[in-house]
Every structure is written in C-alpha cells, then in structure tokens.
Amino acid sequence: MINNNRHHSQFQLALQRFRGNKTAMACVFILGFLYFSAVFAEFLSPYSYKDEQRQYSYCPPTPVHFFDQGRLTWPYVYGLQLSFNEFYKREYVTDVNTKYRVKLFASGESYKLLGLIPTRVHLLGVESPGRIYLLGADSRGRDIFSRLIFGGRVSLSIGLIGVLISFTIGLLIGGAAGYYGGRVDNYLMRLCEMVIMFPGFYLLLALRSAVPDDFNSVQVYFAIILILSFIGWASLARIIRGMCLSLREREYVLAAKSLGVNDFHIITQHILPHTLSYSIFAVMLSIPGYILGESALSLIGLGIQDPFASWGNMLSDAMSIVRIKFAPWILWPAFFIFLTVICFNIIGNVLRDCLDPNLKGN
Amino acid sequence: MILLELKNIKKYFPIKRKSWGGQGAFVKAVDQVSLSIYPGENVSLVGESGCGKTTLARIMIKLIQQDSGSIKLEGQEVANLKGSKFRKFRKDIQMVFQDPFNSLDPRFTVFHILKEAMTLEKVRYRHFRDQEQRIKELLAAVDLPVNILNRYPHEFSGGERQRIAIARALVLNPKLLILDEAVSSLDVLIQDQILKLLQELQDKFQLTYLFISHNLKVVRRVSHKIAVMYKGKIVEMAATQEIFQNPLHPYTKELLSAAIEYKSVRRSEDINIHPNAQLVEKEKGHFVLDV
Numbered sequence: 001m002i003n004n005n006r007h008h009s010q011f012q013l014a015l016q017r018f019r020g021n022k023t024a025m026a027c028v029f030i031l032g033f034l035y036f037s038a039v040f041a042e043f044l045s046p047y048s049y050k051d052e053q054r055q056y057s058y059c060p061p062t063p064v065h066f067f068d069q070g071r072l073t074w075p076y077v078y079g080l081q082l083s084f085n086e087f088y089k090r091e092y093v094t095d096v097n098t099k100y101r102v103k104l105f106a107s108g109e110s111y112k113l114l115g116l117i118p119t120r121v122h123l124l125g126v127e128s129p130g131r132i133y134l135l136g137a138d139s140r141g142r143d144i145f146s147r148l149i150f151g152g153r154v155s156l157s158i159g160l161i162g163v164l165i166s167f168t169i170g171l172l173i174g175g176a177a178g179y180y181g182g183r184v185d186n187y188l189m190r191l192c193e194m195v196i197m198f199p200g201f202y203l204l205l206a207l208r209s210a211v212p213d214d215f216n217s218v219q220v221y222f223a224i225i226l227i228l229s230f231i232g233w234a235s236l237a238r239i240i241r242g243m244c245l246s247l248r249e250r251e252y253v254l255a256a257k258s259l260g261v262n263d264f265h266i267i268t269q270h271i272l273p274h275t276l277s278y279s280i281f282a283v284m285l286s287i288p289g290y291i292l293g294e295s296a297l298s299l300i301g302l303g304i305q306d307p308f309a310s311w312g313n314m315l316s317d318a319m320s321i322v323r324i325k326f327a328p329w330i331l332w333p334a335f336f337i338f339l340t341v342i343c344f345n346i347i348g349n350v351l352r353d354c355l356d357p358n359l360k361g362n
Numbered sequence: 363m364i365l366l367e368l369k370n371i372k373k374y375f376p377i378k379r380k381s382w383g384g385q386g387a388f389v390k391a392v393d394q395v396s397l398s399i400y401p402g403e404n405v406s407l408v409g410e411s412g413c414g415k416t417t418l419a420r421i422m423i424k425l426i427q428q429d430s431g432s433i434k435l436e437g438q439e440v441a442n443l444k445g446s447k448f449r450k451f452r453k454d455i456q457m458v459f460q461d462p463f464n465s466l467d468p469r470f471t472v473f474h475i476l477k478e479a480m481t482l483e484k485v486r487y488r489h490f491r492d493q494e495q496r497i498k499e500l501l502a503a504v505d506l507p508v509n510i511l512n513r514y515p516h517e518f519s520g521g522e523r524q525r526i527a528i529a530r531a532l533v534l535n536p537k538l539l540i541l542d543e544a545v546s547s548l549d550v551l552i553q554d555q556i557l558k559l560l561q562e563l564q565d566k567f568q569l570t571y572l573f574i575s576h577n578l579k580v581v582r583r584v585s586h587k588i589a590v591m592y593k594g595k596i597v598e599m600a601a602t603q604e605i606f607q608n609p610l611h612p613y614t615k616e617l618l619s620a621a622i623e624y625k626s627v628r629r630s631e632d633i634n635i636h637p638n639a640q641l642v643e644k645e646k647g648h649f650v651l652d653v
C-alpha cells in the first residue's frame with residue numbers, strides 16, 4: 001500500500017475492482033436503465049398498456065422517416081391501411097399521402113407521474129389519428145413497446161421484493177440456526193431441506209392453485225411474490241447459516257468476546273456485516289429465479305392477467321409458431337427477460353470474484 | 363499467591379454419531395489437566411497440533427465451558443462470576459490468537475480495533491483524548507508508528523498484525539497474557555523480534571505469559587516452566603532447563619529431538635498412556651505422568 005492518506009476496507013477495494021470490470025458495469029447500466037424506465041413507465045411509453053386499436057392487430061414496427069424527398073425534416077410516420085391480400089392474409093399498406101409528425105413531450109392519456117403529479121405529457125407521441133408502434137403491436141393492436149415498459153414494472157419489481165422477503169426470512173432462520181447451532185440448527189435445516197427438496201415449479205403450480213381465483217391483479221401480484229419467496233428463502237437460509245457457523249468461530253469474534261464485548265455488538269458488528277457483503281452476490285444470482293418464476297406462471301396463464309402486462313403474460317401470445325412466424329416482434333419480452341437474467345448473473349458472478357479474498361493477489 | 367490455578371480440567375467434544383441412537387464417541391481434547399501459574403513465572407504449554415492446547419486456553423478465558431474441573435484466578439473460583447467480578451476476570455486474562463490474518467476484523471481500522479478493546483473500561487476512556495493517549499502509549503510499546511491508526515488490517519504484514527493484536531490484548535492492563543501459537547505463523551527473524559518485544563513488555567507492564575506452541579525450541583528463551591501436553595493430558599512438567607537436559611517422558615524426548623533436528627514429530631502412536639496415569643513428582647519440581 002503506497003497510498004498513505006486514503007485507506008480502504010476490503011469491501012471498498014472489492015467495489016473498486018468491481019468498477020474496473022467493464023462488462024459488469026455495462027450490466028449495471030443496463031439494469032439501471034430498465035429499472036428507471038419501469039419507474040417512469042407512464043411517461044416513457046407513448047400509449048397505455050390497455051390502449052387497444054383492433055384495426056392495428058399485429059401491426060409491424062412503424063418505420064420513422066427522417067427524410068422527405070431527400071431533405072432532412074422533422075421525423076414523421078406514414079398512415080397505415082389494413083387490407084387483405086389474395087390469400088386473405090393481413091397486410092398493412094403504407095399510405096404515403098398521410099404523414100403524422102412525431103412529437104416530443106406529446107400530450108396523451110392522463111396519468112399521475114410517480115403516483116403523485118397528474119399530467120398528460122408523454123415523452124413520445126405522434127399526431128392523432130396516426131399511430132406509432134416502435135416495436136410493433138400485439139393481437140389487439142396494443143403497443144408492444146409501451147407494454148414492455150409497463151410489464152417491466154411487474155417483472156423487475158417481483159425480483160426485488162421477492163428477494164427482500166425471502167432474504168429477510170433466510171437471514172432470520174439461517175442466522176438463528178447458525179448462531180445457536182445444536183437442536184435449533186437441526187430442525188431448521190431439515191425444514192429448509194424439505195422446501196428445497198420439492199421440485200420448484202410443481203410447488204409453484206400447487207401453491208398458485210391454492211390461491212382463490214377471484215383475486216384482483218394486485219392480490220395476484222402479491223400472491224405470486226409470496227409464493228416465490230416461500231420457495232426461495234430456503235437456499236438463502238442455508239447460505240446464511242453456513243456463514244454464521246464459520247463466522248462465529250473466527251478469531252476476531254473470539255477476541256471480541258474475550259474483550260468483554262456484548263453479544264449484540266458482536267453479531268451486528270462482526271458477524272452480520274460479513275454475511276451481508278458475501279451474500280450480495282447470492283442475492284444477485286437469485287433474483288433471476290423470481291423473474292423467471294413470474295414469467296413461467298404468467299406464460300401459462302396463472303400469473304398476471306390481461307390487460308395488465310408482464311413480460312411473462314406478453315409471451316403467452318408467442319406460444320404458437322405460426323404467430324411467431326407471422327409477427328416475430330411479439331418475442332421482444334423474451335429478449336428483455338434474457339437480458340435481465342444475464343445482467344444479474346454477470347453482476348453476481350463478478351461480485352463474487354471481487355469479494356473473494358482468495359483472488360486478492362493482483 | 364497462585365495467579366491462575368487449573369484443577370482437573372476436562373473437556374470432551376462429541377463427534378458425529380455414526381447411527382441414530384448409537385453411543386456417541388468423544389474427542390478427549392483436554393483430559394484431567396491441572397496447572398498452576400505463578401505471577402511473573404512464564405509457563406509454556408507445548409505439544410503437537412491437535413493435542414488440546416487451544417481448547418485448554420479457551421477454557422481458561424471462558425470462551426468455552428469445561429465439562430468438569432475448577433479454575434481459580436488469584437484464589438477466586440471463576441465458574442459463577444457475574445457482573446463486575448466477571449468483568450474484572452475478563453480484564454485480568456487476555457489472549458493473543460494464533461492466526462494474525464484472522465484475529466483482526468478486516469472491516470475495522472486499527473483505531474477501531476483498539477477502541478473496541480476499551481469496551482470494559484468505557485468510563486475510564488470516555489473522552490476521545492484519553493482513548494487517543496492510551497492508544498498512542500500502546501502503539502509505542504509495541505514499536506508501531508502512530509500514523510497507522512486509520513489503516514485496515516490487510517495493509518499490514520503478519521508481524522505487524524501480531525503487534526496490533528498484542529497491543530489490543532494489553533489495552534485492559536491484563537495480569538496474564540495467553541499467547542496461542544502467537545509466533546508460529548511468522549518467519550524466524552520476525553519470531554525473534556516479537557519474542558524480544560514480549561520480554562520488554564513483561565518488564566514494563568508486569569505481565570505473566572502463558573506461551574502455547576508446538577515447538578519446544580521457540581519458547582525456550584522466554585519460559586521458566588514448560589508443560590508438555592499429549593493427547594489432552596500433561597505428560598511432563600518441569601523447569602525449562604530441566605526439560606531440555608533431563609527429559610523423562612518418551613513423548614518429551616520425541617518432541618525435543620524433533621525441535622533440535624528440525625524434523626517433524628514421528629508418528630507417536632506407540633506411546634501409550636495408562637488410563638489411571640497420574641502426574642507424579644519424580645524430582646523436585648519435575649512432574650511426569652506415570653502409573
């Protein structure tokens with residue numbers, strides 16, 4: 001250590017190493033961007049998630065034009081006319097005579113920004129009878145781009161809230177098992193093993209079918225979170241328990257004990273902080289499980305119900321190969337699920353490498 | 363007066379049962395050990411790894427509870443100490459741990475580590491000025507510069523860390539300092555420095571040391587009395603000179619030749635201990651385990 005005026009704890013050093021990893025930082029930015037857009041969904045989406053226009057069913061992505069007869073102009077889109085070709089297949093014909101200018105901060109459906117500020121301003125819009133489908137439309141002519149943003153709200157938050165709940169349960173149960181050891185440890189760990197032993201997906205289905213089917217969407221949302229956390233806490237509890245078991249034998253814990261430091265101080269200062277910094281990556285690696293779990297439930301129609309959007313239930317549209325061939329853009333939710341899961345996995349893995357003191361060498 | 367007196371200390375650890383309901387097996391980590399430490403008389407506890415030295419040390423500072431046997435500090439039984447008496451016991455015996463890379467919390471700066479050691483003297487070190495003064499005093503005593511206070515443990519070498527650990531153990535002005543393999547992980551030169559430092563500190567702070575080591579040679583210079591431990595029992599105990607010149611127990615001879623010729627202790631399975639063996643005084647102050 002040449003640096004004499006600023007000294008860093010190992011956790012700070014790990015964060016520095018993490019910042020030095022370009023891939024991981026890119027993932028952080030991508031996720032940050034996704035969460036940001038989920039928070040400001042109403043503002044960023046041109047339309048509401050339930051804005052249906054049946055005449056635009058499976059409308060392909062609308063091209064935005066920047067040149068008018070070779071001259072740069074304000075971006076605009078053409079109007080579309082639905083027609084059927086000789087095989088009675090849907091075709092959208094561009095009507096070059098109608099042009100609709102793309103508008104920034106366009107006024108559209110009214111909403112409350114962050115649930116507080118009533119406003120009508122949307123980031124993007126197009127002059128009114130025209131429609132802009134940046135990523136195409138689904139079977140009912142709803143904007144996939146807008147629904148993706150709204151769906152991200154459900155899919156992304158389920159991961160965070162779910163991990164929060166299961167982490168709390170896991171911390172309590174694992175901490176108790178690890179700290180007290182003996183019989184408590186024995187019973188709690190057998191309980192964990194029972195939960196882990198069940199094949200997750202079938203347990204998910206069984207629990208979901210136990211939930212009353214007249215729940216509204218908010219209740220379903222929380223039911224799903226609870227079900228996923230119920231499955232997820234056990235493996236976290238085992239991690240925490242293992243860490244507490246070894247941490248309470250660390251010599252600095254013994255030293256603190258022999259110096260007369262009380263148990264509460266030891267647990268909060270010497271044991272829990274260590275489990276927290278090491279379980280960050282465990283959390284990162286377990287978030288994708290929640291996102292995938294919600295998607296799986298919604299995909300088979302047991303999760304979030306139409307018209308509410310989640311990445312999973314948007315994908316249920318893509319369960320037929322014919323439709324995918326006809327309108328490949330309905331696969332966008334799959335791409336975002338993939339992207340999110342990959343990002344969390346990369347961040348988790350890089351974090352583990354950075355926090356692992358054995359790799360401290362360089 | 364005897365500073366610390368151990369009588370018939372026993373600690374068996376259960377090992378995992380083979381089958382449900384089967385009779386549990388035990389590791390006899392410490393088996394009927396008696397030991398007296400007098401003020402100013404450094405005692406060394408020597409024996410191969412796994413013979414129960416650390417367990418005995420942890421029993422002495424009440425980190426683990428013995429199965430049976432009594433511990434007396436300055437004539438006072440420590441089993442049921444409560445409140446201020448227990449705090450005084452904590453202050454009087456301190457320990458320096460084996461692994462300097464594990465005994466300092468990596469999340470704490472040196473200042474925090476030393477400040478935490480003042481927990482039992484909160485009233486005395488209420489003010490930052492007093493804390494600072496005590497910490498400076500201790501750092502000077504262990505030959506460390508003062509400007510390291512806001513550094514983290516990973517920025518130090520093993521020897522420096524062990525100095526910090528010693529400073530921490532001295533914060534509360536203990537009477538007895540237990541050094542569990544405190545120099546074993548260091549290289550020979552640093553070992554020498556630390557042992558020299560410990561000798562200085564002994565005069566300065568009127569300390570008594572209990573050295574724990576697997577190597578007889580390392581503790582020769584600093585100890586007055588040596589107790590040789592084998593499979594949880596003390597097999598021989600005598601003044602340092604006596605042990606080196608006139609070892610009586612076969613295990614001590616083994617250990618001695620290992621220390622001098624720098625070889626490892628031979629598989630000592632052939633040394634058997636009779637279940638009824640007792641420490642008997644063969645010569646004046648020279649005890650050997652015998653039937």
Ligand SMILES: Nc1ncnc2c1ncn2[C@@H]1O[C@H](COP(=O)(O)OP(=O)(O)O)[C@@H](O)[C@H]1O
Pocket residue numbers: 375376389390391409410411412413414415416417418
């Ligand atoms: N907490 C424990 N549980 C079970 N066995 C233990 C425990 N601590 C120590 N032992 C066993 O007790 C014996 C003595 O260990 P220890 O006191 O650490 O030896 P030493 O310090 O002399 O190397 C060893 O066989 C060890 O495996």
Ligand SMILES: [Mg+2]
Pocket residue numbers: 412415416417460543
């Ligand atoms: Mg040991």
